[in-house]
Amino acid sequence: MTNKDSDLFSSKKRQVLGAGLVSLLAPSVLTLKAWAAPSGTNHAEVEAALRMGGVVIAFRHAIAPGTFDPPGFVLGDCATQRNLSEQGRAQALRIGAWFKARSLQPSRIRNSPWCRCADTARLAFGVQESWAALASPVAGTETTNQASLEQLRKSVSAVKQLNKGGFEVWVTHMFVLSDLVQTPTASGEGLVLQADNKGVVRVLARLTVDA
Helix, strand or coil, X not given: CCXXXXXXXXXXXXEEEXXXXXXXXXXXXXXXXXXXXXXXXXXXXXXXXXXXXXXXXXXXXXXCCCCCCCCCCECCEHHHCCCCCHHHHHHHHHHHHHHHHCCCCCCEXXXXXXXXXXXXXXXXXXXXXXXXXXXXXXXXXXXXXXXXXXXXXXXHHHHHHHCECCEEEEEECHHHHHHHHCCCCCCXXXXXXXXXXXXXXXXXXXXXXXX
């Protein structure tokens, strides 16, 4: 995705029709949905970055078939939301196994309040902590979305300053990650994030855990 494309993606409006979530960005969304994770993820590179510390590994939630949530969904009621499939639950477990096999223990695990994110965190790491800043941006106004993104940027910077030698895990949505670092992600893919000296968040490495 070019800078021009990412600027277009971030600048367009998203809206709610009834209680169902839809996007006005059909071309951009189709591009993101069609994108597949690159093969040959460098696991050693990811592990080295996490052991270095001062980073966040931010995951798009595991596989949850469909797009957005059904009309009339309730945030606190998983039965009304789009949830992980059996394939997605298995994927979340594989993510957790990857960390356990390498004795990599996050200092903190946080997730979007959406059930598919909370379930990904719980299945992978055994705990979940909901954080509104990681919530799906299509659910709020553009002002709210920008405020959340600014909070995420500051938090990545804080992890670098205060958590040297450690790392955090976040579980969120495709749109959050694409707005934060202008790159698409596949379901269950993790981006190792670090802030530079100016607070700009960059991607150090990408993790895809295969079956």
